[in-house]
Amino acid sequence: MKLGSRKTSIVTASTLDNAFKRRSFLVAAGMGGIATLLATRMGYIAIAENERYELESESNRVNLSLIPPRRGWILDRNGAPLASNRADFRVDVIPDQLADVSGTLTALGRILRLDEASMADVTKRVEEAAGFQPVEVASGLDYEDFAAVSVRLPDLPGVVPQRGFSRHYPTGPAVGHLIGYVGPANAEEYEEEGNPLLITPGFKIGKDALERQFEQDLRGVPGARRVEVTASGRIVQELETREDVQGDPVRLTIDGPLQDYAARRIGLESGSCVVMDCENGDILCMSSMPSFDPNSFSQGIGRVEYAMLRDDDRVPLRNKVLKGLYPPGSTVKPMHCMAFLKAGIDPNRTITCGGGVRIGNRFFNCWGNHGQVDMAKGIYQSCDSYFYRMALEVGFDKVADFAKSIGMGKQFDLPVISQFYGTVPSPAWLEKKYDRQWQAYDTANASIGQGYYLANPLQLAVMTARLATGRHLYPRLTRSNKSTGADQIDFPEDHVAYVRQAMSDVVNGPGTAGRGRLPFDDILMAGKTGTAQVVSLSKSDGKSGPWKYRDHGLFVFFAPFDKPKYAGAVVIEHGGGSGAAYPIARDVMTFMFDPQKGMDALRALEEQWGGTAQERLTRKYIAYATAAGEAVPPAPSRDEEIFDLVEAEARVAARQSEAIADTVITPRDEANPSSDAPPPDSVVAPGTAAAPQAAAPDAPSPAPATAGTPRPQ
């Protein structure tokens, strides 16, 4: 009988007793079941999942903090630091651990006296950071500020004040483009590498140029500190500490003082200077100005600074040595002569320049009227007619092949993030690129380095070094690489000697760069001027008017001319002609042979300009920040976006001259041939180049170019 199943069923004491027995057994069974369940659960947690929980217990107990490694130094060829480390105090925040984001940041801003713009930058970075990523609030603090933050730590969870090292670039803007800068790793970089070091407060990775290229060498091995901590974060005991291992130094071929000198000498202009060692291809300097101060980028690029750099039409963010492409203009003429020599042209053969030459039924203008012109005169007087004629005779595809073999249109095996390679126009290239037949005027344009011709300053320097030595030198940027090419002879001795002499005459003889003479009796510099047109004559005469439309000034050089030790190139964007470029080359070479003399010349100039490049940049920043106030829009949060923008703009800029590549160039005055010319950096007025040259008795005085002469089509 089932208990209580029917009301009618008779309930007695014994049925209740039985019910109690059954039901208490049920209860006991339930209890036993629970006990078994608990024991099983315990076994599961403690034995089956033991490993996992043991790990979690350890990670509770032990706090492993990485000590960011000191970054390896970047040294110049003599072992002087171009990038070193400075001990400093810094403050980071870890967004995930902030209890009250805006409150904490406001408190920090007050303690550290941060201005509005940097507060806005910090706030934006905190908002965009991935939470676990530390965000730098300030670095380079003095001890008082550091201590002020440290004592308030209990009220500021997530704030990490630290004593550490920060990157220091002693010459600041002079090495900005060459070396790049460091900054905190972004979320993608951390995801890619998965290394917890990347999200350690105070750790920076190379963001650009050499700092990025040699990241793994420079990084070093982080130190570590293992401490036992309580739940509230109090340190119970230090378990062990491992010192960091500093990153390896990277030794460059760069000559630090020269790099700095060249950068400063470029002055107010926008341009670049490359100098190579003719014995081994070492790049001694590759300065590009104006530039940015890599010291100020290490927290991330601030909005004011970024806005200032963006607004500058001299594009301080572009490395003009590698990403500036310019029509090489007349600087390719000595190289073309070498090509003619190779093709069997007799250097003594003369042509007649009558302010140009007639080829077929068309007349091609020369910048002057040079009369009888042989190869040497073609170089030192930069006679365009000679090159029109000879290039047509030899055929430009041969010249183009030669140009490529000497390094034009080539990328070099260098530890750089990217380099533009420019263009050496040739019939095949034109056909492929623009689907059009090569015309005689293409040859004419290309023969004087115009038209589609594009080169970067590094290529010009390599070209010059190879011309000057006759050897196939390869540029080299780090001392650890082997220098190559010095034993590979490209050109016969007599050809080299001939070109050297003609290029020396450009400076020291009856040439176009009389003011380029070095102030030494025994050391002569050889060179070649170049003026590259970027817009048509109808837009600008190339020397005045809007800066953007002025001609580029170029100069390639080597010294001493008879036994070349150094070769290089200077390109001044929109300098109004080569007159803007070769005085810089002269002073740079002067500095190489006599630093004192070089510095004296520079100091006089810097007095006019208002201080060194770094001083001017600092002043400009303060002025800009004051003027712009709070209305500055934030900088892109990813540096890569900035790089992409800069690169895209550089590509656009490089195509500026393309617009006139399809028309016949009317060559510009080739600098000022006389040695008693106006002071450096004054824009050469049209017509002054027509001054008679005593040094060139064998040639008629070059006449002013007839600007705007309509050409028969």
Next chain:
Amino acid sequence: MSVIPAPVARQPWAMLFPLFILIGFGGLVLYSAAGGSLDPYAGSHLLRFGVFLVMAIILALFPPDLAKLAAYPIYVVLLILLVIVEAIGFVGGGSQRWLNLGFMQLQPSELMKPALVLVLARFYSDLPVGMIGTWRAVVPAGILIGLPIMLVLAQPDLGTSLAIAFGGGVVMFLAGLPMRWFVMGGAAAAVIAPLAFFFGLQPYQQRRVFTFLDPENDPLGDGYHITQSKIAIGSGGFSGKGFNEGTQSHLHYLPEPHTDFIFATMAEEWGFVGGVVVIGCFALILYWALSVARNSNDRFGKLLAAGMAATIFFYVSINLMMVMGLAPVVGIPLPFMSHGGSSMMTNMVCIGTLMMVYRWNRLQGRKGTLG
């Protein structure tokens, strides 16, 4: 025959041995939880046990008549105390669960658990056998259970009210009420529980339930207790980290290492072995308690002993399920191990009552009938 004197030999050693092991073990764990010191936990734990053991032994001497006589008065007094506690809390502007008696803090809701079992046992033993299937078996008992539960819920103390309900429910079940009422009751509870959950529980209690269902969702907030407790138990492994070597408790990762989470503290240092010993001891004690109930010839004794066993069981099972992540965090300590006077008192009252029934059984066995 034996060298052991009779008064010692007749004590319920089947229960006392595991009990002493638990108490001693609890003392060791508390010693470690205090960072290797008798103060402030282990010493008072052992002292309290001594005091309450004497109380239990005295309790065990009560005859059945006295126990029956005292059932209703005790219940009413405690009910009044609960009301007073509530009133003090109301006047004081906050929730209060205890009365300060000067020498100790009395928590009436704790004592209500054994008292309710006592009063229900009395009620059902008095109830004429024929009425067991009628409303008269349920309604008075329901009121007896419902009043204290309402008062305790108002404190609010969900854990204790559940314990009271569980003890009362088990007594009703064993009293032989028709099975279908429990089925219907269970069905009704299944309907009411969700409603009660959303409208009856405080937000913090609701959160605890959610956290229990998904502790990893909020490892630094509400899930912290469960997560840390599981880490402590799991990191102990088979044989533990060793006495006084527990890092979870010593470095304060484990919350309440000496009260609610003492099992985790123990398991971290003693491992699975320690856990099995503890669970085994409780199993032995409860087995003994249920056999006391079954051996009683008297309906009052049966229900009283079984209800006490259920009360202890509820403490143990909920606490262990909680620390192992099988139940939400409710503030229920582990009997005989956790540091705390109230729970020690309640559980020793249960033990004393069981010893009392054990003594009745023994006397009955000798005399044939009980006075």
